[in-house]
Structures are given as structure tokens and as C-alpha cells.
Amino acid sequence: MNVSAHIEAVYAEVCRRNPGEAEFHQAAAEVLESLAPALERHPEYADTGIVERLVEPERQLIFRVPWVDDQGAVQVNRGFRVEFNSALGPYKGGLRFHPSVNLGIVKFLGFEQIFKNALTGMAIGGGKGGADFDPKGRSDGEIMRFCQSFMTELYRHLGEHTDVPAGDIGVGGREIGYLFGQYRRITNRYESGVLTGKPVGWGGSHVRTEATGYGAVYFAQEMLATRGQNFEGRRVVVSGSGNVALYAVEKVHALGGRVVACSDSSGYLVDEDGIDLELLKQVKEVRRERVSAYAEAKRTARFSARGTVYDVACDIALPCATQNEVRCEDAVALVKNGILAVAEGANMPCTPEAVRVFREAGVLFGPGKAANAGGVATSALEMQQNAARDSWSFEQTESRLAEVMRGVHAECRTTAEAYGAGPEDYVFGANVAGFLRVARAMTAQGVI
Ligand code: NDP
Ligand code: 2IT
Numbered sequence: 095m096n097v098s099a100h101i102e103a104v105y106a107e108v109c110r111r112n113p114g115e116a117e118f119h120q121a122a123a124e125v126l127e128s129l130a131p132a133l134e135r136h137p138e139y140a141d142t143g144i145v146e147r148l149v150e151p152e153r154q155l156i157f158r159v160p161w162v163d164d165q166g167a168v169q170v171n172r173g174f175r176v177e178f179n180s181a182l183g184p185y186k187g188g189l190r191f192h193p194s195v196n197l198g199i200v201k202f203l204g205f206e207q208i209f210k211n212a213l214t215g216m217a218i219g220g221g222k223g224g225a226d227f228d229p230k231g232r233s234d235g236e237i238m239r240f241c242q243s244f245m246t247e248l249y250r251h252l253g254e255h256t257d258v259p260a261g262d263i264g265v266g267g268r269e270i271g272y273l274f275g276q277y278r279r280i281t282n283r284y285e286s287g288v289l290t291g292k293p294v295g296w297g298g299s300h301v302r303t304e305a306t307g308y309g310a311v312y313f314a315q316e317m318l319a320t321r322g323q324n325f326e327g328r329r330v331v332v333s334g335s336g337n338v339a340l341y342a343v344e345k346v347h348a349l350g351g352r353v354v355a356c357s358d359s360s361g362y363l364v365d366e367d368g369i370d371l372e373l374l375k376q377v378k379e380v381r382r383e384r385v386s387a388y389a390e391a392k393r394t395a396r397f398s399a400r401g402t403v404y405d406v407a408c409d410i411a412l413p414c415a416t417q418n419e420v421r422c423e424d425a426v427a428l429v430k431n432g433i434l435a436v437a438e439g440a441n442m443p444c445t446p447e448a449v450r451v452f453r454e455a456g457v458l459f460g461p462g463k464a465a466n467a468g469g470v471a472t473s474a475l476e477m478q479q480n481a482a483r484d485s486w487s488f489e490q491t492e493s494r495l496a497e498v499m500r501g502v503h504a505e506c507r508t509t510a511e512a513y514g515a516g517p518e519d520y521v522f523g524a525n526v527a528g529f530l531r532v533a534r535a536m537t538a539q540g541v542i
Pocket of ligand 2: 186187188189207210258259260261262290441466467469470471473
């Protein structure tokens with residue numbers, strides 16, 4: 095079978111075997127479309143079924159999560175952990191708590207994670223998990239009981255050498271704390287490295303909170319530098335206002351750019367003075383309110399529940415909310431307004447049609463598996479510190495993060511060129527570079 099027919103057959107089988115999992119099909123298609131040149135150069139990977147094995151998770155867990163709410167009513171959620179690939183190290187990837195979570199979403203995230211983690215050059219495999227639990231409006235007590243019930247099932251599948259979760263949408267330091275407490279209680283082990291994203295002071299790493307947002311901005315900075323440009327004086331739009339978005343805003347401002355808009359699922363906020371990060375953190379992190387509360391507190395800002403944040407003209411866009419939030423028409427609007435670069439802080443925020451629009455317009459485009467790799471890379475640094483019972487300074491950790499992001503950026507470009515594309519084809523470069531590293535390890539370890 096020729097290489098293209100082989101890839102098409104694998105994709106057809108992914109769709110047949112995983113019916114209804116649209117996001118997983120999308121993520122698989124995007125990677126598979128890049129692989130022909132790599133498989134032509136390495137027929138041994140085709141011969142040993144590497145691609146067929148890569149698209150099938152090593153293990154998929156689905157479990158009941160019963161808990162009691164503040165009214166005394168029993169609630170039942172569904173928990174997931176997809177342990178996708180452990181050729182390079184223990185399964186590593188976040189947990190997402192959001193009502194939209196289902197098996198297909200966890201699989202798309204877990205699949206992306208394999209290549210992202212490989213790109214960092216660190217010893218981490220790929221996995222992802224979560225639950226269809228909606229944390230919005232829940233009390234601290236409800237969040238704690240939910241996390242305890244979730245971990246009461248999940249703990250048996252985890253371990254610092256087996257599977258190491260972290261946060262994602264709806265899971266931050268508070269949730270990681272409750273999850274860790276329950277793991278410690280059940281196992282009677284202080285196994286620091288079993289979860290990352292722990293608060294600083296009891297095993298957490300400096301910079302992990304900031305890492306994904308900072309990393310995405312570093313990645314954008316590297317892309318801009320190849321064209322002799324930078325953030326200085328640039329108008330920037332960031333979508334979302336959660337963990338990734340907040341620290342993307344912080345780093346853009348530190349580099350002399352001005353973030354004029356951000357959003358949440360209820361609408362978007364424009365502040366031409368530049369987003370006041372202290373106020374935004376107060377609204378989102380302390381009060382856990384909607385971004386509209388920012389506009390109520392600051393007169394120069396306006397909130398809109400209609401349209402999208404991408405209607406706001408900008409030089410650089412950092413989508414940091416969720417999958418498929420940047421549609422074709424958003425990309426067209428951004429291009430019309432003269433956008434230079436897009437770096438995905440979220441996982442798969444741009445639809446394939448939007449990516450095509452950026453590519454055809456010559457916009458620098460950093461795909462999530464490269465641009466947002468700073469979060470998981472810093473998780474791996476947290477694991478290193480835990481294993482050594484050590485704790486590094488903020489500066490030391492941030493310089494390691496910056497080094498990893500420079501490395502990921504360079505790897506995308508050199509691999510893209512080496513496999514016959516232009517150096518600016520970051521999508522192709524990221525997919526091929528991630529694939530090659532995993533494929534090498536899988537081949538060496540035999541058919542398992
Ligand atoms: P948070 O829960 O901290 O924030 C999520 C933000 O995105 C919120 O502003 C939320 O708005 C918005 N959002 C979520 N779902 C939707 C939706 N369906 N429609 C519109 N807006 C939505 O999550 P993170 O910041 O951690 O994660 C953001 C993205 O970054 C995700 O794609 C995640 O997978 C990715 N990522 C996260 C990493 C991390 O280290 N945390 C690492 C790498 C990638 P609202 O509050 O209204 O729901
Ligand atoms: O998508 C991601 O890379 C994350 N949510 C972070 C994973 C991690 O293990 O730190």
C-alpha cells in the first residue's frame with residue numbers, strides 16, 4: 095500500500111472505531127495529514143504499525159463519580175482518564191472539569207498531548223482526563239467532595255511512574271490540592287510527583303501557574319523574531335480569562351505589548367487602555383466572577399455579550415479559551431484587520447478552516463501542541479524537583495521554561511524544512527517532530 099492510502103485507511107478506521115467523537119477525528123486528521131513525508135523516509139514505521147498503534151489509546155477509563163451537594167442531594171458525574179501513550183514516560187496531561195467533557199474530547203486532548211509532550215524533549219508520555227462536572231457556582235465544600243470522589247476511583251490508576259495528572263479547564267491549584275489530599279489519604283504515601291500544578295510551598299513549582307500563558311507568548315515572540323518583529327507597541331487580543339489567558343496577558347504587557355480585549359463564555363471585554371491585570375485577577379481568581387464585572391468596575395472598559403473577541407482589531411491573537419473557538423469567519427476578520435501572528439494558548443482553538451485562512455494569508459501560526467507546551471514542560475520540571483526533593487527559584491524555573499520554548503520553536507522549523515516544507519509551516523513541523531520522537535521510542539520498545 096502506498097503511504098497516502100495507508101494514512102487514509104488509518105483515518106477511516108479511526109472514524110469507524112470511534113463513532114461520534116468529532117474532536118478526536120479532527121485532531122487525528124490534522125496529525126495524519128502531516129505524516130506522509132515522514133513515513134516515506136521511514137518505511138519501518140509503516141511496517142510496524144506505528145500509526146495504527148498511535149491512534150489507539152493504551153488504556154481508556156470511564157467511571158462513576160457520585161457526590162453529595164450542599165442541599166444533601168446525590169449527584170452523579172462521569173469521570174474519564176485516557177492513558178494514550180507511554181513510550182516516552184509516564185502518562186502526563188491535565189484533568190478538565192467542564193459540562194462539555196465526553197470521551198471524544200478527552201481523546202482529542204490526550205492524542206494532542208502525546209506529540210506536545212514529545213516536542214518538549216522531556217520524558218513524559220501522553221494522557222488526559224476529566225469529568226462532565228460543572229464547577230460554576232459550586233461551593234468550596236462541593237468542589238472538595240467532588241474531587242475526593244473523583245480521586246477515590248482514579249487513584250488506583252495513578253503513580254509518579256505511571257500516570258501524572260495536572261490541571262486544565264476548571265481544574266487549578268484548589269482542585270489539585272483536594273485531589274492530592276485524597277490520594278495521600280487513600281495510599282498512605284506522600285508521593286509529591288503524582289500530580290503537578292500543586293501550590294508552591296508543598297511540592298508545587300514556581301512558574302507552573304504562569305507557564306502556559308508565558309510559554310505561548312514566548313512562542314509568539316520567537317515566531318515574530320524570525321521576521322524582525324516583536325511585541326513592543328502591538329495590539330493583542332487574548333480569548334478566555336482563565337489560567338492560560340491571565341498569564342498570557344501578564345507576559346505580553348511585560349514585553350511592551352497592549353492586550354486590549356479578553357473574554358469568557360458569556361462575552362468579551364474591551365479596554366483600550368490595556369487590560370488591568372490586577373483588576374482582572376481580582377474578578378476571576380479571587381471573586382470567581384464573569385469578565386462583565388471588570389467593565390462594571392472600570393469605566394474605560396466595555397463588555398459585549400454579542401459578537402466575538404475576534405471582532406476587535408489586533409496585530410497578534412492568542413486564543414486561550416477552548417477548542418474550535420476561532421471559526422473561519424473570525425480568521426477572515428482577523429486577516430482583514432491586518433493580523434501578523436496567532437499562537438494557540440488553548441488546545442485546538444482554531445478550526446481547520448481558520449488555520450487554512452491564516453496559512454493562505456501568510457500569518458505566522460503557532461499550533462497549540464507547540465505554542466502551549468510550556469505548561470506541561472513546567473509540570474515536568476515540577477516532577478524533576480519532586481524527585482530530587484528540591485525547589486528551584488522563580489528565575490531559574492522561568493529560564494528553563496524559556497529555553498524549552500525556544501527549543502520547541504526551533505525544532506518545529508528545522509523539522510519542517512528537513513521534511514520538505516517551508517520553515518514557517520509550524521503545524522507540519524510540530525506534528526512531524528513529535529511523531530518522530532515517539533515513533534523512535536515505540537520502535538525500539540517492540541510491538542506492545
Ligand atoms: P480555565 O478554566 O482557567 O479557563 C478557561 C477559560 O476559557 C475561561 O475564561 C472560560 O470561560 C473559557 N471557556 C472555557 N470553555 C469555554 C467555552 N466552551 N466557550 C467559551 N469560553 C470557554 O482553563 P485554562 O486557562 O487552564 O485552559 C484554557 C485552554 O488552555 C484549554 O484549551 C486548555 O486545554 C488549554 N491548556 C491549558 C493548560 C494549563 O496548564 N492550564 C496547558 C495547555 C493548554 P468561562 O469561565 O465562561 O467558562
Ligand atoms: O493541555 C495541557 O498541556 C495541560 N493541560 C497541562 C498538562 C500538564 O500535565 O501539565
